[in-house]
Structures are given as structure tokens and as C-alpha cells.
Amino acid sequence: MALALENVGVAFGGFRALSEVSLSIAPGQVIGLIGPNGAGKTTCVNTLTGFQAPGTGRVMLGGRDVSRLSAHGFRRAGVARTFQAGRLFTGLDVLDNLACTSVGLGQRRAAAEHEAEDLLHWMGIADLQSRPAAGLPYTDERRVAIARALMGHPDFLLLDEPAAGMSEKEAADLAALIHRIAREKGIGCLLIEHNVGLVLSVCAHVVVLDGGRVIEQGDRAAILGSRAVREAYLGANVEAA
Numbered sequence: 314m315a316l317a318l319e320n321v322g323v324a325f326g327g328f329r330a331l332s333e334v335s336l337s338i339a340p341g342q343v344i345g346l347i348g349p350n351g352a353g354k355t356t357c358v359n360t361l362t363g364f365q366a367p368g369t370g371r372v373m374l375g376g377r378d379v380s381r382l383s384a385h386g387f388r389r390a391g392v393a394r395t396f397q398a399g400r401l402f403t404g405l406d407v408l409d410n411l412a413c414t415s416v417g418l419g420q421r422r423a424a425a426e427h428e429a430e431d432l433l434h435w436m437g438i439a440d441l442q443s444r445p446a447a448g449l450p451y452t453d454e455r456r457v458a459i460a461r462a463l464m465g466h467p468d469f470l471l472l473d474e475p476a477a478g479m480s481e482k483e484a485a486d487l488a489a490l491i492h493r494i495a496r497e498k499g500i501g502c503l504l505i506e507h508n509v510g511l512v513l514s515v516c517a518h519v520v521v522l523d524g525g526r527v528i529e530q531g532d533r534a535a536i537l538g539s540r541a542v543r544e545a546y547l548g549a550n551v552e553a554a
Contacts, residue, residue, distance in 0.1 A: 345516035
């Protein structure tokens with residue numbers, strides 16, 4: 314059971330956002346996706362979650378071609394995501410933000426609320442459940458968005474820049490949470506981040522995009538030791554570790 318892009322290409326008019334991109338996420342694995350602005354990271358996430366159909370290549374889930382599934386179809390198939398903006402339902406409290414997700418997936422209201430309460434406790438943010446989503450502090454908003462994505466027991470979770478704007482301590486707490494999600498829940502995670510240090514601390518395998526193409530992939534040593542990565546993203550003066 315894996316979620317994968319196979320030689321995927323996406324074009325918008327004459328602009329090629331992705332060219333023959335391949336990557337794979339297995340359950341319980343944390344994969345990183347990094348690259349400079351405009352590299353194609355969000356297009357990858359959109360393609361892996363049904364918000365963007367591939368022009369060429371395939372999206373595979375458990376060996377099945379799901380390239381033409383809708384975004385709702387991907388969510389029902391066990392692929393969840395967060396967005397760069399939290400996109401919480403600001404007219405609802407935190408508990409209802411989570412519960413409405415499972416209701417939308419076909420669960421009864423009482424069961425959805427019970428699942429939401431359990432998940433908020435598991436994440437250590439049960440004290441937020443009665444708070445209005447509108448006006449939550451930025452970091453809490455990000456954590457609630459992750460909790461909402463975990464509703465319905467997905468097999469895969471794609472996190473689009475979850476640490477944006479976080480302090481070093483908050484980013485470290487996020488790293489610990491991502492480890493727990495993969496280890497304790499067996500969920501495959503794709504982490505898209507500009508915080509390279511966070512990605513390298515969390516991910517055993519990292520894929521690097523530049524200009525819509527994969528220019529490098531591998532573990533921390535491979536990424537930091539790559540001249541192509543240093544030139545495209547990390548800066549030419551970064552030393553290999």
C-alpha cells in the first residue's frame with residue numbers, strides 16, 4: 314500500500330509546473346519535499362490529493378491508478394492534507410471543525426464527536442475543543458488543522474508548509490507530532506516545508522524539486538552533500554554534514 318506519483322507532468326498553458334516527477338510514500342514513513350519557490354511542491358501535493366489532475370503520468374494508490382479521482386474521492390480513499398492557510402471553519406468551534414469532517418465521510422454525529430474528542434486528547438490540545446476556530450493563535454490553528462486532517466483514520470497525510478511562521482520551539486514540537494503520527498498511527502506523511510532543518514530532522518528520505526523536476530533525493534547526508542541542492546536551494550556555502 315503506497316501513494317505515489319509515477320513520471321507525472323503538469324502544465325499550465327505553456328508553463329510546465331512538473332516534469333516526469335516520481336515519488337512514493339509508504340505507510341508509517343515520513344518523506345520530505347523541498348525546493349525553492351516555484352519549484353512545484355504545492356502542485357505535487359495538489360496532484361496527490363485530487364485538486365490537480367496530472368497531464369502525463371499517473372497517481373497510484375495501493376497499486377491502483379487514481380489519477381482521475383476527485384479531491385473528495387481521494388479523501389474517502391484515505392488521503393488527507395492540510396493547506397498553507399489553516400482553512401478552518403471559522404463559524405464553528407474546534408470540536409465541530411473536526412467532527413464535521415467525519416460526518417462528511419459518512420460517520421454519525423455522535424461517533425464523529427467521540428472521535429474528535431479522542432483525537433484532541435491524543436494531540437494534547439483537548440483544552441481547545443470548545444474554543445471558536447475564529448481567533449485561535451496561529452500555532453493552535455495549525456495544530457487544529459492537522460487534527461482535522463487526521464479525522465477518519467487516513468492512511469496518508471500531506472502537510473503543506475505546516476511550520477510556516479512558527480518559532481524554533483514550536484517547529485520542534487511539530488516535528489515530534491509528525492513522528493508520533495507516523496509511528497503510533499502508521500500514517501505515511503509527506504512534509505512540504507521551507508524549513509529545511511525541520512525536514513532533515515524528521516524525514517528519513519527527502520525529495521528535492523527545482524523547476525518542476527527532481528534534482529536530488531535521499532537521506533540527510535545525500536541532500537546536504539549534493540552540489541545541485543546547495544546551488545538550487547540551500548546556498549552554495551552550506552557544508553555537507
